[in-house]
Amino acid sequence: MQWLYLYFPNLQLDSLLHQQAYNQACVLVDKNEVVQTNSEARQLGIKIGTGLGQAALLSAQLKVIAYEPKQEQRLLAQLAQRLYQTSATLYLDPPQGLLLQTSDMLRLYEGLAPYWQQLQQPLMERGLHYHYASAHSPLAAQVLARAGNDRLLTNQGEATGLLHQLPIHSAGLNYKLSLQLERLGLNTLGQAQALPRSALGQRLGQTLVTYLQQLEDSSAPNRPTYRPPEHFRQRLELLYEIEHSTALRFPLKRLLSDLEAFLAPRQLHAAGLILGLEYREHTSERVYIGCSDGEYRAESWLGLSMLRLEQLKLQAPIIAISLKTKGQIPWAPLSAQLFEPLGGKLTAGQLISRLQNKLGDHAVQQVYLRDDHRPERSFYQGVPQSHYQAHQATTYLRPSLLFTLPQALNHKPDQQWCILSGPERIQSGWWDNVSICRDYFIARNPTGQVCWLFRTPREEWFLHGYFS
Amino acid sequence: MALLQLEKERLVWRARQLTGPDHRRQSSFYPTLDAHLQGGWPQTGLVELACGPAGIGELRLLFPLLAQAQSRLQVWINPPAELNGQALAQHGIDLSQTLLIRCQNPQQALWSAEQSLNSGCCSHLILWAPGLTAPQAKRLQVSAKGNQALMFWLHPQAEPSTSALPISARLSLAPLATGLRLQIHKYQGQWPQNSCQVDMHELWPSLAIPTHLPTHHGPAPSSTIAALPFKPR
Known part of the structure; x- marks a missing residue:
């Protein structure tokens, strides 16, 4: 079997810097020690392992961000999710590595070069730095990649040759073991491999023997392969704090294009999204963005989201945003448009979603009927539904026009009015405490309006609507 | 574009041509109005209706048209009171294609109108708004024309807006005993017309003033069950 290992030494920092063009020195720090640097920081002489104090001395404008192993694991899983479209068998190797089984995929891509090209594209899009190597065993690929080999080797001999020349200190062994080996005068991996295993095991312990065996063992690692999640959920840390909701557009766009990449190959649409806004003071807010027809395209979702976000007042600066789907529905092609010459740009559902996101859910309504003799209860307005119950x-x-609250008339209709029909008595609702007893008349007032009037038993007159 | 083409589209017209019905009009289902408007309402565009006070029959003027064309959405924006679903259904309007929008401010109402028209899935739009400026009217007119929609703009003034708005038609309505009097101030593609009377007595007999009855207050002899103007669909 053939294996490819991808190693991302700068995963968290690269992902952070990719969102915004940042051209100042920037480092990630873990326990007062620099663990990831960008190119500007390296030019200043800041290296991995430099103390924070020394790094700060080298540059006054140095941006220091805390290293978060959890965040890096999330990023690795996101990356795996994207690469899963190209490569079927993936293993996560946290915090910074991905192991890919290539031999099965080569037949599909007709060779290593086209396959590699497909793999590189998402890595480039994300602006990630990476090292890679392919070899006959998972461990060999890992060791070569971490050593910065950056070569795709197809035959076992070449890989073994490279491994033999590899210095002991960059072979990924623990510090104590590699020191012991070097003290024995073994400077390359090849020299260690040439010695009898049993003797090495006796002197230096079983770890080294297992390591050397695994270097040659081409079987798959003894852990589950990567399985993509069923629901989309992603979080994005922001390099800058965002204070205006409209500035969320750019980070959101990135999340939405990931969403599109998630939904499109699965032939799914999202019926709604929940956008989580994390504020600086550890509070957060959730914004629901709906689209009743379902949608997967990043562009449409961005338009809908911005309509909703424009209405929003941020409580505090935002430091991170997250996105997850609420309801994933199978993609259903629109077929009704074939013989319609007036092919609409949007469907009714899309229009309703757009209006709702801008105006609020209660501003866009449909009228539903109900069996009730009381006029104001014989219909109600509700959120539009795709399946309308006739x-x-x-x-x-x-x-046609009805007042929610009947308007009292100051005096009863006089000779100027013309009663056209009535009375129609409506007496109903004694069972639910909204009892009415009214005599309705249709009458035309002096200005020509055709009114719907009623008289109560106490001889009070009300205007309830117009026959508009 | 050839002159012939322009003439066919009635973008250029000769005075002597303007006698026959125009094929690009849709019937209003009121014969007198159709005859007066050479075929009825425009197929697309923006029509201004200066209604005066609500309730004189301005919606009854539109119901036959709305009951007819229901393959796409009909959007109602900011009606002056609740739209009674029972009445709409009685008049043959498909409530599943009816969308009601209520906006807090006039800008949002205009935004909703433009979005609805531009979506291409709205065939008729009825907007209640106090006034439109020329640029706003132009935008709505272009949106309606470009998306095969007919938009009615209703406002409570008795006279239409004085400024020459770039829209398809401007009409003002006044109540009559049996219907409405329509004053046609502007109608694209034809000569200015004098007023016309729309008789709604046939469709809504119970809402017209009976000619044999004196107009004074008194119990009407008619039955309490009012007649239906349309058969429900």
């Missing part, structure tokens, strides 16, 4: 309307003539 309902039989009443046969009595009703006004």
Whole structure:
């Protein structure tokens, strides 16, 4: 079997810097020691392992960010999710490595070069620095990649040759063991491999023997392969604090393009997204962005999200955002448009989602009917639904415009009014405490409006609507 | 574009041509109005209706048209009171294609109108708004024309806006005993017209003032069950 190992020495820093063009020296620090540097910092002479104090002396403007192993693991999983589209068998090797089984994929891609080209593309898009090596065994690939080999080797002989020349101190052995080997006068891996295993085991312990065996063992590692998650969930740390909701556009765009890359190959649409905004003071807020028809394209989601975010007032500067899907629905092609000459740009569902995101959910409504004789309860307004339940309307003539609260008339209709029909008595609702007893009339007032009036038993007159 | 083409589209017209019905009009289902407007309402564009006070029959003027065309959405923005679903359904309007939008401010109402028109999935739009400026009217007119939609702008003034808005038609309505009087101030593609009377007595007999009855207050002899103007779909 053939294996490829990808090693990302700068994973967290590269991902952070990729969102915004940042051209100052910047380092990640773990326990007062520099662990990741960008090229500007390296030019200043800051190396991996430099103390924080010394690094600060080398540059006054140095940006220092804390190294977070958890965040790096998340980034590695995100990367695996993306590479899973190209390569079927993946193993995570946290915190900074990915192991890919290549032999099965070569038949699909017809060779190592096209396959490698496909793999490189997502890495380039993310602006990641990486080292790679291919070899006959997982460990050999790992050791060669971590040593910065950067070569794709197809035959075992070449890889073994390279391993033999590898200095002991860069073979990935622990510090004590490599020191012991060097004191024995073994400077390269080849020299150690040439010695009898049993003798090495007796003198230096079983770890070294296992290591040397694994270097030649081409079988798969003894752990589960990577399985992509079923639901999209991603978090993005921001390099800068964001104070205006419109400035969220650019980081959000990146998350949404990842969402598209997640949904498109699965033929899924997201019915809604939950955008998490993490504020500086450890509080967070969740914003729901809906699209009733479902959508997967980053561009459409960005438009909908910005409509919702424009309405939003941020409580505090934002330091990180996260995105997850709420409801993933299978993609259903729109077929009704084939013979429609007026091919719409949006579907009704998309239009409704857009309006809802801008105006709020309650501003966009549909009218539903209900069986009730009380006029104000015979219909109600609710959120539009894709499956509308048809309902039989009443046969009595009703006004098209109805007041929610009937308006009291100062005096009863006089000779100037013309009663056109009535009375129609509606007495109902004694069972639910909203009892009414009204005599309705259709009447035309002096200005020509056709009104719907009612009279209560106490001879009070109200205007309830217009036959507009 | 050849002159012939322009003439066919009625972008250029000869005075003597303007007698026959225009094929690019849609019937309003009121014969007198159709005859007066040479075929009825425009297929697309923005029509201003100066209604005066609400409730004189301005929506009854549109219901036959709205009941007819229902393959796409019909959007109602900021009606002056609740839209009674029972009444809409009685008039044959498909409530599943009816969308009601309520906006806090006029800008949002115009935004919603433009979005609805531009989506291409809206066939009719009825907007209640106090006033439109010329650029706003132009944008809505272009959106409606470009997306095969007909938009009605209703406002409570008795007279249409004085400024020459770049829209398809401007009409003002006044109540009559049996219907409405329409004053046609502007109608694209035809000569200015004098007023016309729309008789709604046939469609809504119970809402017209009976001619044999004196107009004074008194119990009407008609039955309590009012007649239906349309058969429900």
